[in-house]
Amino acid sequence: MPRRILDGQPGWLDNSRTRKSRMTYGGGRTVSLGRWTSFAWTSMVLFVAAAALPIAAEAQQAPAGPPRPITPPTANQFSRQPAPPQPPFAPQSAEIQQFLDRVLLAWEDRSSKIKTYRATFQRFEYDSIFGPKDTYKTYSEGVIQYATPDKGMFRVDSSQKFTPAAKPGEKPSYVDQGESARQHWICDGTAVIEMNYSKKEMIRRELPAEMQGQSIADGPLPFLFGAKADKIKSRYWVRLVTPEGVTNEFHIEAWPKTQEDAANFKFAVVILDRQEFLPSGLVVYDVNFRPGQNHSRTSFRFDKREVNSNDLLSRLNLFHREFFEPALPSGWKKIDDKYGAPPAEQQRVAGPAYGPQRQ
Template sequence: MMRSTAVMLTFCLLTQAQLAPKAPGQPQGGQAAPTRQAAAPAAPFTLSPTEQSEMDQLLLAWEKQSVGTKQLEAKFRRWHFDLLAAPAGVHATWAEGMVKYSAPDKGLFQVSQLKFFSGIVDGKPTYKSHEGQFGEHWVCNGQELLEFDHARKECRIQQLPPDLQGKEILESPLPFVFNLNAEKIKQRYWIRRIDAPAGVYVLEAHPKRQADRAQYRFVRIVINDQSFLPQALILYGPNFDPVNSPGYDHYEFTDVERNSIRQGLANWGRVFIAQRPPADWKVIRETYRPIEPGPQVAQPNGEKTLR
């Protein structure tokens, strides 16, 4: 299944030069293996000067709304579509869970229920839980990144170097849910507004960096046009093709709260700090090592930005 939240908190959703678990096959606790740099991608679309100006204004308005976010929490449902696991138009898995964020560097992403497609009964798809299979669960407490593997009863704990502690949780596949920085978003994504019903904005973002493109081809985020709080997010797989490989994750968010008085700062701190593996679990400790930024990617206007 695709990593959302790399699922690192669909949210403290951090990846690569961010605070995410190492990708499969990457050496642990040592130097990263040499890799060939992929060719710089072409821009998937070009905005007119008017469209770019409108996009800039929208991002700045969103940034103004989100800059005061100290805490954010939401429940979510996720539908995963995969032709190898379910018929076309039928989701292969269904999940629900929660996401929490505390500025600038704490987050939690946890799937509490996960069900799998089990066949068609009376013309309708049915779903069942599978014994021993669990959804994602990870926590960033500001000093460590903890990834819980409930099936194996293992917890991978990556110690964050001092120079990375206290940094914003922005470097992720889904940075839009936290304190949005308009300039950083434009450096990292080609982004445009697409048609949407009244009351919401729908933005489509295509990653410029190879590390991001390896996880998803593009993402669509639906936000309220007044509060700019997230309502839905669709993450399309790296090989997405609407006909041959229509794999994607569709998130819908409910009970979204920003700076909730009910939670309180003290309680929020305990949510993240208290998350530790049970005594009988295997604990794997590592030091987090960020991946160096890739080469520059050319922009349609001739400017360059780091991948």
């Protein structure tokens, strides 16, 4: 269980509150970024959206809804739409921009040396529609794993859901959701395999030939694996938003430039460990996120990070077995599908779909 289970926000990050931010340079000198308020955030986003970002404007006007899942790119998404003409925030000084460029290049250099990666994670999901107003709806723990260039594994081992107090005077609690809430995805380079515990289905979606063997960094969030400075800057407007007083991390905010990425999330904040230059946290804001109105977002904290490990698991090849297709559990059904195709019953009515269907 997280330490601050009912006080509204994991203590290691809160990008939705009023705060003062600054950049800390190598010699200890700082550049103030000013005080942020919810009003300023909302005004800035609305102004730029109205002037230059039709997609962002549509997201602001859309009815509020539950957080949208981040989905892998479909084959037609590799031809991305042109970027809108300007970023959704005021430009930072040339000095800060140069410092950001150095941070991104150092991150790229560190990422280029990663052959295998494994970490445990804590996930906090906030839902303004179906969850509590002042804290997260679900808390989960799991493991994420990667091997260059195209193998990945994401597994949620346990999940707890916010449950309101049953009687006046009692406290709300988080209730374990059991095995049906587990999540497990594997990419072996040729297919994406989903273990659907609630339906007891193993779904194997074969990737089209043009997507097989491609780097996972070409996916919707190239922040965790194989980060390249030029690729990040071509797909996102980025700026430094490190909070004042934080000296062991760099906080990088990224806003999508393309319609494909903007359909997945409004913006994200990557938290880089200053010593390791590896992400220690990631916050993905829902497309309907509005400071003070809609707090829907998903926060990750990454712990026990292992890079190019030579431990017993690696020597026994157990690490790489995580990327193999699992044995079909007793009583489960296996479904072979094509990546991006809708279920058969939907094909008769809805026509082609864009991306895999979430069960």
